[in-house]
Structure formats: C-alpha cells, structure tokens
Amino acid sequence: MNFSIQSLYTWYRSTIRNPKYRWWLILGTAAYLFSPIDIAPDFLPIVGQIDDLALVTLLVSEVSQLLIDRYKARNGENPTETASAGEGSTAGAGTIDVDAATIK
DSSP states (O other), X not given: OOOOHHHHHHHHHHHHTSTTTHHXXXXXXXXXXXXXXXXXXXXXTTXXXXXXXXXXXXXXXXXXXXXXXXXXXXTTOOTTOOTTOOTTOOTTSOOOOOOOOXXX
16 A cells, blocks of 8 residues: 555645545544554654644644635635736736747
8 A cells, every 4th residue: 555645735725625534534533633543652852842833733734724715705706816916917817829930
C-alpha cells in the first residue's frame, strides 16, 4: 500500500468539502485532538504536539475556507474567483483565443 502525506491531505480536503461527511470529519478530528490515544503521544516533548498542531492547522484552514466561500455565495460573489483577479481582469468573461506571431 502506497502511503503519502499528499494523498492523505487530498482525501481530507475532498471529504471535508462534501456536505454529507463534513460534520463527521470535524467531530472525528476534534475527538482525536482531545483523545489520549494519538499517533505520537503528547507526553513526548516536541513530536507529541506536531501531529496535533498539523491537524488543528488543517482543520482551521479548511473550515475557514468553507466559511469564506459561504459568505461570498451569500453576498452574490463567485466563491471560486481568486483574490488576484482585480480591476481590468477578464475573470468569468470566457476564454480569449490569441494567435501568436513572431517578430523579426
């Protein structure tokens, strides 16, 4: 079985964005954080807190992104629009096809 942190992160992110499993995953993460049974026990000085810190960071970032998307959807903004799309941008205007020409 090929295990990687990236595949675990991708699974967590896609599952938390699914409304059917969202609250189960949030409650499971909270239960893991408060549980005395960990992958790395908390009584180990540094290693014990790393797994908890990683899960808290991941949970807070994903839940905050969900809340930002919900806020934007409520206000009529496009939640998939990036912050870099400023004035003069053609975001949402469709695809522009450009032919390149060489200059001599």
